[in-house]
Amino acid sequence: MKRPYIICHMVTSLDGKIIGDYLKVERAAYFTEEYEKIHGWYGSKAWMCGRVTMEEHFTFGHKLDLAQENIEMIPRIDYVVNKDAKTYAIAVDPSGKLGWTENSIAPWNEDRTEDHIVEVLTEQVSDAYLAHLKKIGISYIFGGKERLNFSLVVEKLKKLFTIDKLMLEGGGFLNGSFLNEGLIDELSLVLVPIADTASNSVTLFETSSYLNKRQPVNFYLKDIEKLDDGGLWLKYVTKHD
Ligand SMILES: NC(=O)c1ccc[n+]([C@@H]2O[C@H](COP(=O)([O-])OP(=O)(O)OC[C@H]3O[C@@H](n4cnc5c(N)ncnc54)[C@H](OP(=O)(O)O)[C@@H]3O)[C@@H](O)[C@H]2O)c1
Missing domain, CATH: 3.40.430.10 (Dihydrofolate Reductase, subunit A)
Structure with a gap:
């Protein structure tokens, strides 16, 4: 498959x-x-959640201040920080709203591990948000121009991060x-x-x-x-x- x-x-x-x-x-x-x-x-x-769930349980509605001038244009190319992480948390966040401040989610019980975060985005995301993800070391992949194509997203998860079970x-x-x-x-x-x-x-x-x-x-x-x-x-x- x-x-x-x-x-x-x-x-x-x-x-x-x-x-x-x-x-x-x-x-x-x-x-x-x-x-x-x-x-x-x-x-x-790997496990995956939508933007609303991630906001409720992990970023707690935190809003990033990304109002910086002169952000250079960042090409819409997948960005892999860690292809050998033991486990991954995949966040479906089409327009880049999640206020991450770290690149991993700490284990919250004995059945969870330290998960490297991978953001799933559309090309509509702002350059400032991409620059923020790069700065804090979060991986990201693009799943479409304006709408997400999840068949493409999951193929990328397998190819780029060797995720066989999601x-x-x-x-x-x-x-x-x-x-x-x-x-x-x-x-x-x-x-x-x-x-x-x-x-x-x-x-x-x-x-x-x-x-x-x-x-x-x-x-x-x-x-x-x-x-x-x-x-x-x-x-x-x-x-x-
Ligand atoms: N009982 C359980 O086992 C369980 C498990 C997980 C979560 N939950 C609960 O579920 C609730 C949230 O559920 P939810 O359904 O409202 O939200 P959700 O699925 O967590 O997130 C929905 C958001 O994900 C993005 N998304 C989802 N499908 C998409 C698509 N086809 N294309 C583009 N973006 C897409 C959109 O983000 P944008 O709005 O940014 O475009 C959308 O608003 C929370 O209260 C959480 O606690 C319960």
Whole structure:
């Protein structure tokens, strides 16, 4: 395969929500811990999240001050700082909004490692943002002129960073984009036995307004494991063996 094997790994409520008050209920903590353990179990060298998720959990909305004069034009060519990192965090940030101040994400539990950051950009990004990424040593790749082509993105991840297995870890709009391009091979779902009941929160797969809705996508059950306290770990694949 010219691209990595792609596993979408997520936690949802019984009503398919990936965020919401159900995650604040005391018993939900056990399921998010299981989610992290399963991440470690897959032994993948790379995980990917969308800009909204990265902002919420890692850059905490930090805004960069990039108002400098005389920034030279930087060619829209992929920039690889570390092709031999043990693990990678891939940030889908089409127009360069994430306020990174370091080039790696420190481990936040025993199932996570120090991950070298790779930004996925479109050519619309500013020269000032590219100069900032270069300055702090973040790798970046281009996935399209104005829109991202994820088939191209994942081929580049394999070619430039030897990523053979990729954990796609949300949120719903990024997952939906991958599903839309037929790029999900496996779904690893930690099902929390709580119904969130919100009618306007993000679900497992969402379709951005600029994408055409695809036909329903079939999944086939590969494995099922009972977790404690009534939870399930479901593994589905999109192709029969
Ligand atoms: N339950 C779980 O397992 C789990 C896992 C991960 C995240 N989450 C939660 O999910 C929530 C965020 O989900 P979300 O769906 O709103 O956001 P998201 O998928 O994290 O990020 C969406 C953003 O990524 C970029 N993007 C995604 N698809 C794109 C495409 N096809 N082309 C170009 N850019 C694309 C866009 O960035 P721009 O807006 O900059 O253009 C888009 O707004 C957070 O609250 C997070 O905590 C839950």
